[in-house]
Amino acid sequence: MDLDRLYREQERLAKRAKLYDAFGKIRYVAGLDCSYTGDRIIGGAVVVDYETLEPVEYAHATRTLKFPYIPGLLAYREAGAMMAAFRKVRRDVDVLMVDGFGVNHPRRCGIATHVGVKLDMPAIGVGKSFLCGESCGADICQDGEKVGRMLYTGGSKRPIYVSPGHRISLDTAVELVKHCIVSGRLPEPTRLAHEYVTALKKKYAGN
DNA sequence: GCGACAG
DNA sequence: ATCTTGTCGC
Numbered sequence: 280m281d282l283d284r285l286y287r288e289q290e291r292l293a294k295r296a297k298l299y300d301a302f303g304k305i306r307y308v309a310g311l312d313c314s315y316t317g318d319r320i321i322g323g324a325v326v327v328d329y330e331t332l333e334p335v336e337y338a339h340a341t342r343t344l345k346f347p348y349i350p351g352l353l354a355y356r357e358a359g360a361m362m363a364a365f366r367k368v369r370r371d372v373d374v375l376m377v378d379g380f381g382v383n384h385p386r387r388c389g390i391a392t393h394v395g396v397k398l399d400m401p402a403i404g405v406g407k408s409f410l411c412g413e414s415c416g417a418d419i420c421q422d423g424e425k426v427g428r429m430l431y432t433g434g435s436k437r438p439i440y441v442s443p444g445h446r447i448s449l450d451t452a453v454e455l456v457k458h459c460i461v462s463g464r465l466p467e468p469t470r471l472a473h474e475y476v477t478a479l480k481k482k483y484a485g486n
Numbered sequence: 487g488c489g490a491c492a493g
Numbered sequence: 494a495t496c497t498t499g500t501c502g503c
Contacts, residue, residue, distance in 0.1 A: 313493075315494055348494075350491035357493070357494095379492050389492070410492050434503095440492085480495095 285352055289388035292396045296382060301446040302401045305329045305373045308459065310468025311361045311394070312378040314476035316483045318344050322360025323476035325468060326370050332459060332467045338367035339479055350410075351385045354393035361394060374447070374455065375402040376468040380410050381444035381452070383419050383427035395445030402444030403452040405469050409440065428453050433464035 310325045319341050326336040340363035346356040361377070380389030381404030389410070395402025404427075412419040412426060419427035419440065427442035428449060443452045459466030465473070 313494080315493095320494095348493065350493090353492055384492085404492085406492055408492065409490095411490080 282349070282352065285355060286386060289386040289393070292393055293382070293387040295396045296387070296392050296444070297446045298382065298443050299446075299448050300401075300451050302373055305455070307335070307370050307372045308374045308376055308455070308468045309365060309368060309372040310376045310466075310470070310472035311365060312469060312472035312476050313357045313360055314480040315344065316480045319483065320344050320357065320360045321476050321479050321483065322357070322362070322364035323472050323479060324361070324364040324368050325471040325475050326368055326372060327459070327468045327471065329373070329458075332461055334471050336368060336370050337475055338364050339476065340364040340367060341483070353379055354388070354390040358390055358393050358397075361390075362398060365398070373401065375400050375444070376456070376459070376466060377402060377404055377444065378469050378473065380404040380406045380427070380440065381442035383410060383412055383421065383440060383442035385411055387421075387426070389442065389444070391442070391444030399445075401446035403447060403455060404440075404442045404444050405456060405466060406440035406442070407465075408437075425449055430456065432460050433462060435464040437464075439464060
């Protein structure tokens with residue numbers, strides 16, 4: 280497979296990413312994540328009420344695994360299943376919270392940016408481990424630009440990495456993620472989505 | 487060439 | 494991500 284073509288597509292998508300707030304009042308936030316079972320990938324979306332942080336809708340979709348895991352190209356492995364799951368959501372979602380990175384990425388196009396731009400939805404990336412960049416205090420910089428921020432949540436020793444994906448600024452993305460922290464290390468949308476796809480994996484294993 | 491490397 | 498038991502800690 281020619282990865283160069285994918286790298287070029289990422290650069291094109293990155294140019295379309297808007298790093299300023301472009302959305303209205305937030306009512307629903309959808310968390311997106313994936314799990315695997317055999318040669319299948321399961322994408323899941325959990326819609327959470329932004330005020331109560333309670334889940335109000337669940338949707339999922341499965342695909343045959345076609346792409347390997349390659350750092351920097353995660354979207355080509357998981358974005359398809361995530362978007363398929365999100366398309367099944369009935370509710371009018373305002374913001375997407377994706378498991379992975381946004382513009383804090385080698386080519387400024389992590390999975391949150393990839394999904395956000397393709398669906399033209401405000402999107403935030405929430406990573407659980409370092410990908411790239413230099414740490415400038417709590418911020419993560421790339422070429423002198425702030426592209427993400429480390430957040431020590433849930434009293435964890437390890438930080439989570441928040442970066443804007445599309446139609447949102449870094450500060451607002453951080454603000455929304457903090458708002459969604461209840462007690463765990465991850466914000467509710469992403470935490471519930473992970474819990475959801477993990478439970479689905481077990482069901483598919485016995486089916 | 488060497489090291490780093492989301493999920 | 495996934496394979497896996499018990500175990501330390503709040």
